[in-house]
Amino acid sequence: MTTTTGKSPREVLAAVDQPLSKAALPGWTPWALLAASVLVAVAVLLPGGTSIAAVAVLTAIVHLVLTGAVSRAKEGPRKAKDRVVTALVTIAFLLAMVPLVSVVWTVVSNGAARFDATFFTWSMQGVLGEGGGGLHAIWGTILVTLIATLISVPVGLLTAVYLVEYGGKSTLARAITFLVDVMTGIPSIVAGLFVAALFVILVGPGTKLGIMGSIALSVLMIPVVVRSTEEMLKLVPNDLREAAYALGVPKWRTIIKVVLRTSISGIATGITLAVARVAGETAPLLVTVGTTVATNFNPFEGRMATLPVYAYYSYTQPGVPPQPGIDRAWTAALVLIILVMALNLAARMISRFFSPKAGR
Amino acid sequence: MAKLIDVSDLNIYYGDFLAVDSVNMTIEPRAVTALIGPSGCGKSTFLRSLNRMHEVIPGARVEGKVVMDGQDLYDKDVDPVAVRQHIGMVFQRPNPFPTMSIYENVAAGVRLNAKRMKKSDMDELVESSLRGANLWNEVKDRLDKPGMGLSGGQQQRLCIARAIAIRPSVLLMDEPCSALDPISTLAVEDLIGELKNEYTIVIVTHNMQQAARVSDQTGFFNLSGVGKPGQLVEMDSTSTIFSNPSQKATEDYISGRFG
Ligand SMILES: Nc1ncnc2c1ncn2[C@@H]1O[C@H](COP(=O)(O)OP(=O)(O)OP(=O)(O)O)[C@@H](O)[C@H]1O
Numbered sequence: 001m002t003t004t005t006g007k008s009p010r011e012v013l014a015a016v017d018q019p020l021s022k023a024a025l026p027g028w029t030p031w032a033l034l035a036a037s038v039l040v041a042v043a044v045l046l047p048g049g050t051s052i053a054a055v056a057v058l059t060a061i062v063h064l065v066l067t068g069a070v071s072r073a074k075e076g077p078r079k080a081k082d083r084v085v086t087a088l089v090t091i092a093f094l095l096a097m098v099p100l101v102s103v104v105w106t107v108v109s110n111g112a113a114r115f116d117a118t119f120f121t122w123s124m125q126g127v128l129g130e131g132g133g134g135l136h137a138i139w140g141t142i143l144v145t146l147i148a149t150l151i152s153v154p155v156g157l158l159t160a161v162y163l164v165e166y167g168g169k170s171t172l173a174r175a176i177t178f179l180v181d182v183m184t185g186i187p188s189i190v191a192g193l194f195v196a197a198l199f200v201i202l203v204g205p206g207t208k209l210g211i212m213g214s215i216a217l218s219v220l221m222i223p224v225v226v227r228s229t230e231e232m233l234k235l236v237p238n239d240l241r242e243a244a245y246a247l248g249v250p251k252w253r254t255i256i257k258v259v260l261r262t263s264i265s266g267i268a269t270g271i272t273l274a275v276a277r278v279a280g281e282t283a284p285l286l287v288t289v290g291t292t293v294a295t296n297f298n299p300f301e302g303r304m305a306t307l308p309v310y311a312y313y314s315y316t317q318p319g320v321p322p323q324p325g326i327d328r329a330w331t332a333a334l335v336l337i338i339l340v341m342a343l344n345l346a347a348r349m350i351s352r353f354f355s356p357k358a359g360r
Numbered sequence: 361m362a363k364l365i366d367v368s369d370l371n372i373y374y375g376d377f378l379a380v381d382s383v384n385m386t387i388e389p390r391a392v393t394a395l396i397g398p399s400g401c402g403k404s405t406f407l408r409s410l411n412r413m414h415e416v417i418p419g420a421r422v423e424g425k426v427v428m429d430g431q432d433l434y435d436k437d438v439d440p441v442a443v444r445q446h447i448g449m450v451f452q453r454p455n456p457f458p459t460m461s462i463y464e465n466v467a468a469g470v471r472l473n474a475k476r477m478k479k480s481d482m483d484e485l486v487e488s489s490l491r492g493a494n495l496w497n498e499v500k501d502r503l504d505k506p507g508m509g510l511s512g513g514q515q516q517r518l519c520i521a522r523a524i525a526i527r528p529s530v531l532l533m534d535e536p537c538s539a540l541d542p543i544s545t546l547a548v549e550d551l552i553g554e555l556k557n558e559y560t561i562v563i564v565t566h567n568m569q570q571a572a573r574v575s576d577q578t579g580f581f582n583l584s585g586v587g588k589p590g591q592l593v594e595m596d597s598t599s600t601i602f603s604n605p606s607q608k609a610t611e612d613y614i615s616g617r618f619g
């Protein structure tokens with residue numbers, strides 16, 4: 001401590017000592033201020049004719065200024081900062097919700113028209129204009145994604161196990177990590193073109209098969225699975241591995257029965273999210289699977305329809321008259337969103353179900 | 361069956377760093393050997409090298425011999441996994457498996473190795489191990505509850521039960537009481553007193569009274585200087601070490617005139 005002022009540390013601290021209780025604004029203040037801000041914004045903007053967006057923006061600004069001023073006058077600067085930042089964070093949250101809510105709203109309101117039994121029981125075989133459905137596309141999406149998952153999970157899981165449990169700091173492990181990082185960033189159309197080019201060499205030009213789509217999707221999925229699994233495996237405390245080793249359990253059994261078992265909830269969640277991520281991919285399926293009007297259960301023979309591609313074609317080439325096609329496109333989008341949401345819910349359930357339970 | 365362990369000229373490395381320098385020691389069967397010494401002198405390192413847990417750490421290696429029953433544990437054709445089935449270990453921090461119940465934790469040594477065992481035999485093994493670890497009465501009504509739901513002291517005794525459930529010949533304990541209250545500590549010490557009838561026990565402890573209470577032999581480790589490797593300074597019967605040590609450093613450490 002400096003002694004130039006001649007004060008002891010205790011005196012210095014006593015000088016900044018504050019009383020424990022202070023004037024505080026009542027709990028309804030933010031709401032009252034918000035109402036006031038809305039009024040102000042409407043009053044200012046109404047004469048010149050206005051839009052909801054303009055009112056919202058002005059309300060936010062007025063609310064911030066008002067909150068800061070009122071709280072500063074009544075509660076002091078620290079509390080004022082706290083209130084302003086709280087308001088800022090809330091505004092940011094609302095801003096982030098805008099596109100989400102508006103997407104869901106648009107898709108639901110446009111997709112509801114054809115969200116009927118016909119859509120889920122009919123394909124597009126022999127359908128012109130009205131009617132028809134997306135059953136073939138639903139099956140296609142399920143099959144293509146399922147096969148992609150069957151390819152990606154073993155490869156991704158084992159790669160992650162290698163990286164965390166065996167690779168250490170070896171050159172190979174570092175090279176794999178680097179490549180996985182690169183793969184995470186490749187555009188999905190590149191994955192599609194890669195598989196298309198590969199099958200041109202293997203089978204011949206113009207080939208479009210369900211399996212090609214699955215492979216393209218797994219190119220996108222594997223790095224995600226590797227990354228998320230890797231993070232989960234790293235979270236398993238080394239203590240547990242050592243506990244198993246000390247019981248005379250070989251390493252491979254330790255990995256399967258202790259490490260993977262402990263982290264299974266996180267791994268399963270990561271995989272489910274990766275599936276949800278690729279289920280909506282359009283570009284790679286466009287160039288590898290194409291589309292068709294009939295249900296095709298054979299991934300090794302002929303084209304398949306998938307929901308994203310179906311939605312794309314129904315929207316861009318709706319036929320004459322266009323409205324039935326456009327309606328079907330929106331419903332396909334709605335079904336896709338529901339599918340992805342269901343997968344996300346499944347991920348949460350899996351993580352709840354598998355996670356280690358503490359307590360009695 | 362308790363076994364005698366003979367350690368000769370053991371050098372223990374972490375990569376290029378020599379952590380413990382040429383230890384010679386005989387660990388008596390059916391007895392408790394205590395290892396004491398200041399922090400960082402290599403007690404844990406030495407202990408872990410006895411059941412080949414040391415080499416689990418990347419880059420860690422060992423030179424010298426650890427002979428049990430005429431067999432050098434560091435012989436080329438010795439399987440470290442088999443060694444660990446004979447020499448059990450209890451860690452400083454309790455580490456029950458979080459995904460397993462109390463019952464499964466005790467059964468882990470058998471189950472993780474996929475050994476077949478009748479349900480009734482398994483029940484018996486779990487009960488006798490939990491009784492051995494002085495925990496049976498506290499948990500017998502909730503064997504199917506998670507092991508993580510126990511108190512710290514109970515978890516530590518659960519880990520001891522888990523370690524003795526594989527019926528090892530030797531039991532290594534690294535500061536097993538450092539996180540425990542006096543009552544649990546007493547329970548673990550009583551347990552050590554009972555276990556030594558069947559097992560060879562090596563225990564690392566920072567608690568002189570504990571070493572004096574539970575052990576028959578005591579080894580004192582020390583660092584000869586900063587950055588120098590740890591060494592075994594002196595090893596003798598516990599009464600000799602605590603009443604009449606031959607080395608000045610030992611006397612200083614025990615009487616608290618140290619560092
Ligand atoms: N994983 C490791 N990698 C590198 N060096 C290590 C590692 N673990 C321990 N060491 C070093 O080895 C030496 C001995 O450590 P050790 O843990 O055996 O000490 P200790 O006697 O058990 O100490 P304490 O009483 O604090 O537990 C120390 O210098 C330590 O820094």
Ligand SMILES: [Mg+2]
Binds near residue numbers: 404
């Ligand atoms: Mg230690």
